[in-house]
Amino acid sequence: MAKKKVNKINIVFPILGILLIVIAGILQYQIKNSGKKILNSGWITNKTKEIKTPEVPIITEVPTKTPSPTVKATPKPATVESMNKEYGPCAKVNVLMYHHIQDENIAKEKGQTSLTVTPEFFKKHLEYLRDNGYSVITMAELKNFFSGGIVLPKKSVMITVDDGYKDNYEVMYPILKEFGFKATVFVATGLLNNPEYMSWGDLNQMKDLVYFGNHTWSHHSSAGTKEKQTEEITLADKQLSEHGLNDDKIFAYPYGGSSKIAKEVLTNNSYQIAFTTVHGNILCRGKSLELPRIRVGNSSLRSYGL
Numbered sequence: 001m002a003k004k005k006v007n008k009i010n011i012v013f014p015i016l017g018i019l020l021i022v023i024a025g026i027l028q029y030q031i032k033n034s035g036k037k038i039l040n041s042g043w044i045t046n047k048t049k050e051i052k053t054p055e056v057p058i059i060t061e062v063p064t065k066t067p068s069p070t071v072k073a074t075p076k077p078a079t080v081e082s083m084n085k086e087y088g089p090c091a092k093v094n095v096l097m098y099h100h101i102q103d104e105n106i107a108k109e110k111g112q113t114s115l116t117v118t119p120e121f122f123k124k125h126l127e128y129l130r131d132n133g134y135s136v137i138t139m140a141e142l143k144n145f146f147s148g149g150i151v152l153p154k155k156s157v158m159i160t161v162d163d164g165y166k167d168n169y170e171v172m173y174p175i176l177k178e179f180g181f182k183a184t185v186f187v188a189t190g191l192l193n194n195p196e197y198m199s200w201g202d203l204n205q206m207k208d209l210v211y212f213g214n215h216t217w218s219h220h221s222s223a224g225t226k227e228k229q230t231e232e233i234t235l236a237d238k239q240l241s242e243h244g245l246n247d248d249k250i251f252a253y254p255y256g257g258s259s260k261i262a263k264e265v266l267t268n269n270s271y272q273i274a275f276t277t278v279h280g281n282i283l284c285r286g287k288s289l290e291l292p293r294i295r296v297g298n299s300s301l302r303s304y305g306l
Contacts, residue, residue, distance in 0.1 A: 087286030101172040126285035146285040186215035186252035187255040213250035222262035
């Protein structure tokens with residue numbers, strides 16, 4: 001009887017072992033599936049999102065501070081007083097500059113409109129000077145002012161005309177006579193007695209109201225060699241002198257620009273006054289070889305600051 005009991009036990013233990021293995025497998029499977037459900041539920045994902053590190057922006061350009069704009073002081077306009085300190089004596093003189101005085105239709109035909117003031121406007125200019133108390137001064141008066149000999153009127157003006165065109169004699173001169181005003185004509189002496197230009201005889205007829213200054217021999221610019229400048233200036237000076245003209249030795253630069261060489265040649269020939277086409281109306285002895293002028297056209301002198 002005892003032997004039979006032992007055999008039953010031997011059978012039960014292996015069965016229990018198998019059951020334990022099966023139960024363990026089932027538990028492992030459930031644990032694995034429950035982990036997947038937790039992952040799929042999004043709980044871990046949401047938590048991850050909460051602690052997700054923000055992306056670092058990529059810097060492609062280093063920002064720099066915009067510099068403040070440089071503030072430049074506006075230069076004060078020159079005055080007679082300020083110019084006097086360095087170049088004096090100085091005076092305010094409106095030196096008007098003309099070329100052709102002729103009819104507008106003629107100017108258009110010849111392509112000279114940019115250099116032309118019509119007779120009607122030239123008369124209006126002289127009327128304006130007369131009616132507004134301007135004193136039309138001469139080159140001799142300006143020279144005397146620079147030497148300390150006289151004081152110029154407060155509202156001084158000068159009338160200058162460049163090149164020596166024929167209309168200066170035929171059109172301008174009769175209008176000057178009508179008003180009794182004096183003017184200066186700068187002539188290129190080598191061009192006189194040629195078509196479109198005055199003759200030496202015309203100049204002689206106008207001497208009562210018109211002063212004739214040097215504008216070189218062939219209307220040559222101030223550029224070039226000293227030899228060329230000497231030839232142009234001295235030849236014109238000689239011809240003017242031979243006709244009893246330009247005793248005060250007044251010069252105007254053709255094309256308006258001065259140069260160091262031209263000023264040297266002028267000084268060597270006793271010239272103390274020379275005009276440019278630089279705009280301005282303050283005339284100073286210290287800058288007497290580069291004096292400014294006011295180029296006028298077919299509009300009121302009021303528009304030029306007079």
